[in-house]
Amino acid sequence: MRVTLFDYGAGNLHSLAKALATVPGAEVRVQEDPVRSLDTDVLVLPGVGAFGAAVARLEPGREAMRAALEQGLPCLGICLGMQLLFEGSDEGEGAGLGYFAGRVTRLAAKRVPEIGWNQVEDERTLAGARLDTVYYAHSLACRAADASVVTGWTTHEADRFPAAVRRGRVVGVQFHPEKSSTAGVRFVQAFLREVAP
Amino acid sequence: MLTRRLVVCLDVKGGRVVKGVQFEGLRDVGDPVELARRYEAEGADELTFLDISASAEERDTLWELVRRTAEQLFIPLAVGGGVRTVDDVGRALRAGADKVSINSAAVANPALLTACAERFGAQCVVASIDAKRDGERWRVYTHGGRKPTDLDAVVWARECVARGAGEVLLTSIDRDGARTGYDLALTRAVSEAVDVPVIASGGAGSAAHVRDAFQEGGADAALVAGILHDGLTTVGAIKAVLREGGLHIRSVA
Incomplete structure (x- = not known):
């Protein structure tokens, strides 16, 4: 894989x-070109950086990546990677996926x-791994327009935000599983x- | 609600974990990667490497060490000691650090904090402040606690945050290594002054001291080193005391 x-x-x-x-059979590679990154069985959008700079790098492959996800390419977006799956961000200019x-x-x-470390509530993202307390390092959160895609919530002070979202084979998590x-x-x-097999 | 964090600090030099023995010499206490993994397994919430290398040659081994550790550690890793430039921070992050703490270089050039936060995000910029009691206040020291400055620790902490630091690592020079407990008044003064997490450091002699740093000092995290390395207590034993004290902490499954 x-x-x-x-x-x-x-x-x-x-x-x-x-x-x-750590998953047997997983062949992990790193790709800087957004279009070439789609020649894969599983796409991972990692999680450190700023939205504006990231979408600028993504832009040449944005339409192709969105189409690939709609067609069923399994994808895991982490932190900023999750945010890239949404439409736009207060953090920076440019369109997300x-x-x-x-x-x-x-x-x-x-x-x-x-x-x-904070708790994930009402978590139902994956059957094989229930989440409890996970590590966060973020200033922004994804306000999903459709609450039915939210598969876990976390509360920081009075702000309850999506810890995880899932639609089809695309999963986004605001925390850092790694x-x-x-x-x-x-x-x-x-x-x-x-999600990926 | 965020849990209170227990941060384990390892002193590294030339790619090894070392320990000072009565200020007279350094003893090699083991392989950093192995120790890091052990503390993660015991329930540490975060790990910090404090680089005490004296030479550039020794320092170069730090990045390789960070890389090897990051590949096997699945909790946040911070690196501090001798970080002077934006490029140093970039190198640490690329090697696998999640955060970098900046101390003397921030005092010499406060704009460095802003430059790092703008380039890499506030979440990875830790302002490390060494403070010593001076009458009713606390004075900031640099260069490993050797050089006094004109800065007041509370005022300086506020400025660090205004300039982009996402966390404050606050070390009491008076208590460092004394094992008589954290400087609770200092911890409380800084915790109340800033809106970012404060990591209390210096003085942990028992699990109860850690509990006090949270309950009385208002710290978000507490740094522990010697009492763990010397086997006086364990991460699990400290966390048990914290839990009994009603504090919200992460349990290890």
């Missing part, structure tokens, strides 16, 4: 690549960025086993 990390200059991909590679309806807006809280210890690694493994 070819698993491709689209590298839009996000930097640290080591832990994520290693977490994905628009696979999920809704915008990305700043957390409505006193303590921003939210940094640390930094959420054993439970997070299990989540990544379950994604590859359940």
Whole structure:
């Protein structure tokens, strides 16, 4: 199974690549070209950076990537990678993939960025890995227009935001599974086993 | 609701974990990757490498060490010590660090915090502040606690955050290594002054001290080093005390 990390200059991909590679048969590669990143069995949008810079890198392949996701290419978007699946963001100019309806807006809280471990409530993203406490490092959250795509919620101060979204074979998570210890690694493994085969 | 975090700090030099023995020398205490994995398994919420390398040659081994660790560690990893430029921060992040703490270089050039936050995001910029009690206030020191500055720790913490720091690592020089408990008044003063997480550091001698840093100091996270490395207590034992104290913490499944 070819698993491709689209590298839009996000930097640290080591832990994520290693977490994905723990699944037998997963062949993990990193691709900087958005169009070529679609020549894969599974696409992963990793999670560090700024929205504006990331969509600029994504732009040449945006339509092709959106079409591929609509046609069933399994995809896991993490943190900023999840935000790229939405229409746009308060953080920067440019259009996201628009696979999920809704915008990305700043957390409505006193303590921003939210940094640390927080609970996921009403979680039902994957059958093989239930989430409890996971690691967050973010200032913005995805306001899904259709609440039925939200498969888990987290509350920071008074702001309840989507921890995870899923439609078809595309999953987005606001937390960092690759930094959420054993439970997070299990989540990544379950994604590859359940959504991607 | 965010849990309170227990951060384990390892001193590294030349790619190894070291420990000072009565200021007279450094003892090699093990392989960083192995120790990092062990602390993750025990329930540490985060790990920090404090690089105490004296030479550029020794420092170069840090990035390779960070890379090897990040490939096997699935909790956040912070790196501090000797970070001077935006490029240093970029190098640390590319190697696999999630956060970088900046201390003396931020005092010398506060704009560095802003430059790093703009380029890499506030979530990876940690302002590291070493403070020492001076009458009713706390004075900021740099260069490993050797050089006094004119800065007041609370005021400086506020400025660091205004300039882009996403967290504050607050070390009490008076308590560092003393094992008499964190400086709770200092921790509380800074926690109340800023809207980003404050990591209390310096002085942990027991699990109860960690609990006090949270309950009385208002810290979001507490840094622990010596008492774990010396086997005086364990991550699990500290977390048990925190849980009994009614604190919200992460349990290890």
